[in-house]
Amino acid sequence: MKRWNITTGLVTVGLAVACCCTLPQLPPKLSVFAPAKEPASDRFLTPQTIVWAWERPESLEFLPSPEIVVAVLVGRLRLAADSMTPFPRLQPLTLPQSTSRIAVVRLESDPRQRPDLGNEQRQQVVAAILAWSTGLPGFKALQIDFDATVTERVFYRQLLTDLRRQLPATLPISITALASWCLGDVWLDELPIDEAVPMLFRMGKDATLVRTKLAAGADFNHPLCRSSYGISSDEPLPTLRPGRRLYLFHPRAWTEPAFTTFRQRLPATSLTSGV
Amino acid sequence: MAPFRHRQGVIALTAWLAMFSVCMPSAACGPYSIVAFFWLPRDPGPTLEQFLAGHLGILDHGQRAPYLYIAYRHLTGLDMDADNQQALTSLWPQNHLASVPDPNQAWREARQRVPDLESPGWISTTRSQSVEENGTVTHNYFLNCLGDAFGNAAKTLTARIDRFGAGSPEVRAWVEAQEQVFANCSSGETIPQPLGAEWDPLIRWDRQYQIAAAHFYATHYPQAVQRFREISRDPDSPWRDLAAYLIARALIRDGQFNAANQELERILAAPRLDEWHEPARRLLAFSRLRGAPAGRLEELTRQLLATRLEAPLRQNLTDYLWLLDHDQGDSTLRDWMQTMRLLMDEPAPAPAVALELPVGLPRLTAALVTATGDTPGLEVLLAAATEISSDSPAFLTTAYHRSRLLVATGRLEEARTTLDWILNDSPAELSAADQNRLRLLRAEITPELDDYLRLVALEPLGLGWDDGSSTVPGNPVSVFPTYRLGQPLIPDSAVELLNHGLHTTELLRLVEGDVLPDPWRKRLTLATWTRAVVIGEDKIARAIAPLVSTLAPELADEMTAYLEAGPEDRQFAAVWTLLRFPGLSPVLRWNVGRRTPVGERDSLRDNGWCADVLAQHELPKQIVRDADQIDAVHASWPSEGRIPASPDYLGRLVLSRAENHPEDSRLAEALHRVVEATRYGCGFGGYGEMSRAAFQLLHQRFPDSPWAEQTPYWFDS
Structure with missing residues (x-):
């Protein structure tokens, strides 16, 4: 019997799909590692520090701009059955004028009423994401935060494909990623994105394992996961490789002391300016 | 803008959002674990x-x-x-996580009755306004188009369809203008054009109203005020009364609170507008809250601390708490x-x-x-x-x-x-x-x-989810067949103690006694048997096996076989059990435990155990324990608790069995289960060698077995 492994199987399937040419033509995939013909925003491609401005009033006028980018949660969408409930951002946000912004939209599945994940629901999600992100003046990238379960991956991939098609080709798309996606999974291969940010906080039962692996010198298997980290101010820092984008989370509204204290904990080589 | 009858909805929603926007922000991680709430930190x-x-x-x-x-x-x-x-x-919603229905829904459904028009897109209801000052920019997000606007637009459209017909030019014109109105909800300045005298008067009155509404949503408040005023003075317009109320709303949005108060007082003094008196009263309270907060705070403090409380108590408290949050008063x-x-x-406050x-x-x-x-x-x-x-x-x-x-x-x-x-x-x-x-x-x-x-x-x-977004638990027991509400749980610190602070003899004593309630007694019994097997404490494993059978009848056959096996075969009998019951682990899981029954494979890889699962932990603060005693516990474990992860542990023993006892009829299934364990075991792979070895042996020795057929792949990370 011919010996297979899962990797071989997936590659074969991938080639078969490509040959069938059933997928729509997508714009050139933008890679954070290889310059595309129309490269994504320079600011996005270089290592930098990004602060998440989450669902609360945020006064970030103290941020050194333009070296610090702000990823703004512009809304949450809760999916349940065949419906979508929007929770748009309603909290004020103050920034230095020259700050670059990333629009972040979070998707949640109601565990009590699993979403249908049909075409209509997906179209509504796409419409909401586009409406909210364009409402953030001058946003330079879009990030989707969705902890998709295995059964939701097809929907998520289709969603990202729809977004990629409707957004300017030069606009990067980033997603947050569970550590497990980056360490032992291959499904990121199928996604038309520029970045998957491994979220190294609130990891639950995987926390010890992931931290131990990183401390032992392991890196994330997937290349999309190797350009950034997501970390939180209220957890110990994992082992970080230099030269990667750092997304910083704080469980409460940022203050200058909180930002300064957190920044001082970061390894010096992680503070490369994006300018 | 469709008729916006009741300010109550706005205030209630705003109040709800304001009062209960104390939920912690959602963290961007998962998958979320089920957590047990022994008390609610923010609720008494x-x-x-x-x-x-x-x-x-x-x-x-x-x-x-x-x-x-x-x-x-x-x-x-x-x-x-x-x-x-x-x-x-x-004041308290039944469920802090109760969702507000998508306001687009009603409008979309009504809109679909009009033929030959493109499907309505999704409408964002919030708008932001940016204010630049001293090198900073503040983006203020606000709910521009409220839910009632969509609901009432749907109602009005339905009425117009009934009057003119779904495919009529009047209805089409109405819909097109309404979409222009809603286009301003999130951005832009799209104003419908007035209609000529050739149109039905009702549609022309509607159009005047829509134009005023468009200005309102486009934040052209002076124009909105002027147009609503004109409508309110037209005795024939069906929007006359609503427009009188909306003048005040536009003035409030424009920050002209005194002018708004005058308009509202005028409404309250007009018997003809009695159906608008209650909304006007509420809007007036809101206007005074925003326009003269200090005075309002003083008034509210007096009212709320009076011996006799006055209506509207709920609104008064809502307003008072809003003022506190905005640092008003003393x-x-x-x-x-x-x-x-x-x-x-x-940081702790100053001591005094x-x-x-x-x-x-x-x-x-x-x-x-x-x-x-x-x-x-x-x-x-x-x-x-x-x-x-x-x-x-x-x-x-x-x-x-x-x-x-x-x-x-x-x-x-x-x-x-x-x-x-x-x-x-x-x-x-x-x-x-x-x-x-x-x-x-x-x-x-x-x-x-x-x-x-x-x-x-x-x-x-x-039970709830640990996503940090709410401290009010839902009740996801439907996704948790292994736990029943009402059963006691123990906090994580106690689990840590049981896992890392006690010798197996102590654990045996606990499970044989009546100290621990169900389901903990059962869970600890299974964990203790597994631990005794894995660290080679054969005597304890045999002593506890009958209790495993009693508390977990699903393992009775395996325990019988384990006890009846001779010394040479007993280890493999244990391995066989561990392979067929992937929920077994030498340590207790936290909280409600594994979400999948012990004999089933968990799709989120909560199977078996990770490497070094018994390795020395720093025990959290708990009861005073003798440090020497804890050291003795850890010393009793092989290599200080550094045991291989279950896929490797089980794989080695199965391969050894295959070498020494090739006649064992269980081997095909055992090899299949080893490959499965490498795929679904703890961690993120790294069992490639073991997976391949088991795979190859299975297909070499048992190529025609159903187990080989069920094992087309081996797995690496």
């Missing part, structure tokens, strides 16, 4: 009805503002009669609430801040709640706490925090006596949440293991 222990009646339970840091107001009234002797209690129960109530709302992880409050129960409770073992004047506080009688609304708060401080200052015997009295002999009624808190505090200072374990077996209030 008693039921809402009990709390309103003065049974305050244990007050603590960071509780929600409405509770603190109610508590303050009771602490200052200002009770609440039944009517006022009832008025406030409606009052004892405000100071007390600010002190009490400090979150646990914020609570003591700057006027003398009385509010000051004492705030001082005790915020005190630590180092607080100056602590002895005075502790002494004062003993003076509070058991029928005082402050009793449980002062008693609990006094006990907490006794523990913090090392006066353990006194703390034990106090806590035992509160739990067993005091006349105070204890809610489940308050009992749990008291028991856990008592457990911290309980030296005897058995007593400790009895104290920490608590009935949770419910």
